[in-house]
Amino acid sequence: MRTQVAVIGAGPAGLLLSHLLRRGGVDSVVVETRSQEYVASRIRAGILEQSSVDLLTAAGLGDRLRAEGHEHRGIYLQMPGERHHLDFVDLIGRTVWVYGQTEVQKDLIAAGTAEVHYEVTGTTLHDVETDRPYVTFVDSGGAARRIDADVIAGCDGSFGPSRHAVPSETFERTYPYSWLGILADVAPSTDELIYAWHPNGFALHSMRSDTVSRLYLQVPNGTDPASWPDDRIWQELATRLGHGEHGWKLTGGPVTDKSVLPMRSYVQTPMRHGRLFLAGDAAHIVPPTGAKGLNLAIADVTLLSQALVAWLRAGRPALAESYSDDALRRVWRCTHFSWWMTTMLHTGSDPFDAQLQLSQLRWVTTSNAGATGLAENYAGLPIGF
Numbered sequence: 121m122r123t124q125v126a127v128i129g130a131g132p133a134g135l136l137l138s139h140l141l142r143r144g145g146v147d148s149v150v151v152e153t154r155s156q157e158y159v160a161s162r163i164r165a166g167i168l169e170q171s172s173v174d175l176l177t178a179a180g181l182g183d184r185l186r187a188e189g190h191e192h193r194g195i196y197l198q199m200p201g202e203r204h205h206l207d208f209v210d211l212i213g214r215t216v217w218v219y220g221q222t223e224v225q226k227d228l229i230a231a232g233t234a235e236v237h238y239e240v241t242g243t244t245l246h247d248v249e250t251d252r253p254y255v256t257f258v259d260s261g262g263a264a265r266r267i268d269a270d271v272i273a274g275c276d277g278s279f280g281p282s283r284h285a286v287p288s289e290t291f292e293r294t295y296p297y298s299w300l301g302i303l304a305d306v307a308p309s310t311d312e313l314i315y316a317w318h319p320n321g322f323a324l325h326s327m328r329s330d331t332v333s334r335l336y337l338q339v340p341n342g343t344d345p346a347s348w349p350d351d352r353i354w355q356e357l358a359t360r361l362g363h364g365e366h367g368w369k370l371t372g373g374p375v376t377d378k379s380v381l382p383m384r385s386y387v388q389t390p391m392r393h394g395r396l397f398l399a400g401d402a403a404h405i406v407p408p409t410g411a412k413g414l415n416l417a418i419a420d421v422t423l424l425s426q427a428l429v430a431w432l433r434a435g436r437p438a439l440a441e442s443y444s445d446d447a448l449r450r451v452w453r454c455t456h457f458s459w460w461m462t463t464m465l466h467t468g469s470d471p472f473d474a475q476l477q478l479s480q481l482r483w484v485t486t487s488n489a490g491a492t493g494l495a496e497n498y499a500g501l502p503i504g505f
């Protein structure tokens with residue numbers, strides 16, 4: 121088959137890119153190894169920056185988000201005995217929204233704009249350095265298929281084949297801890313997210329809706345979720361989140377999902393090689409503490425769709441030529457912010473580090489300049505930054 125853009129991966133980056141291209145008058149075909157049900161229910165990110173919400177709304181994907189999502193003015197930052205609210209609206213006039221990645225995926229699938237081949241195998245990229253790149257794969261019925269395209273968009277995450285097709289420089293940082301994440305059928309015990317520093321380790325109280333809570337605990341790398349029965353999780357969350365302090369209570373409930381997430385910072389540059397463009401996790405990974413992974417994927421494909429529409433419809437290649445540099449400015453800002461939040465909030469065995477973290481947290485929670493820096497990065501710089 122022939123299309124203008126062959127998109128590899130039907131995660132948020134691939135589906136949104138295909139949607140934006142269609143709105144710009146450019147055809148695309150998406151291939152995805154998993155099933156449609158799987159990609160729509162994979163539990164991952166939960167927070168959208170203001171600019172992501174604005175972009176999704178402008179792309180005609182904002183109705184359910186605005187009806188069912190929850191707009192938050194800010195976050196709480198906590199140390200033992202103290203909880204501080206950072207009000208992003210007062211600080212920078214921007215908000216964030218609680219709306220799960222699963223919901224964004226469902227909205228993209230419901231829009232029906234992307235032609236997706238699910239459950240494919242053997243995805244292979246060919247001739248990306250020429251003007252006639254193509255992708256081969258085996259479809260769900262076992263037939264060998266080929267997509268000829270003007271451009272290939274690698275939106276296949278960190279385990280897909282696209283990033284290996286770009287000769288590149290990589291920058292990487294691993295962290296000596298992971299997150300144990302749970303989803304629970306219980307109303308959140310807080311109106312906005314709580315990021316808690318604690319000598320036992322970091323804890324985060326997030327949420328998905330009025331009846332579903334999402335919580336995380338810092339745990340050592342290699343932790344087996346089976347070693348954390350539900351009672352132990354709720355007890356540790358209560359300790360780290362300060363149950364009983366200043367009259368605040370954490371309410372537990374049935375745990376419906378439990379998993380351990382390793383943490384990594386990773387940036388691959390450039391994000392383009394010949395006619396292959398990378399977007400989202402295929403080019404970069406951030407640790408989840410700053411809630412940036414999904415938002416960065418959305419920012420990348422916003423730039424990439426504009427670049428490809430200008431090039432493939434109007435014959436203007438300038439944005440495609442600057443795509444990698446343009447995208448990497450935001451990628452490195454978010455990489456730094458995610459590293460900064462992560463290293464400020466996760467505890468280790470070094471008492472010197474702990475004092476530095478507490479000093480930084482006091483500065484961020486008591487100085488307008490400190491709080492504004494966090495707010496500007498967390499709520500997200502405008503697209504095109």
Ligand code: FAD
Pocket residue numbers: 128129130131132133134151152153154159163164165166167221243275276277278279280281381399400401402408410411412413414415417
């Ligand atoms: P993905 O969502 O990974 O999509 C890539 C797609 O490509 C997948 O559907 C995959 O099946 C497909 N694919 C792979 N190989 C092939 C192939 N060979 N052929 C065809 N298709 C292929 N971010 C946050 O901001 N907050 C969070 O709380 C958070 N939690 C996370 C939890 C987990 C377990 C993980 C893995 C990530 C989390 N992230 C979080 C990061 C965030 O979910 C990602 O940044 C986001 O999904 C990136 O979207 P993407 O479309 O680039 O990649």
Ligand code: DHB
Pocket residue numbers: 164165166167313326327334408409410411412
């Ligand atoms: C969630 C995940 C994050 O990494 C974060 O910083 C905030 C919220 C979440 O899954 O809800």
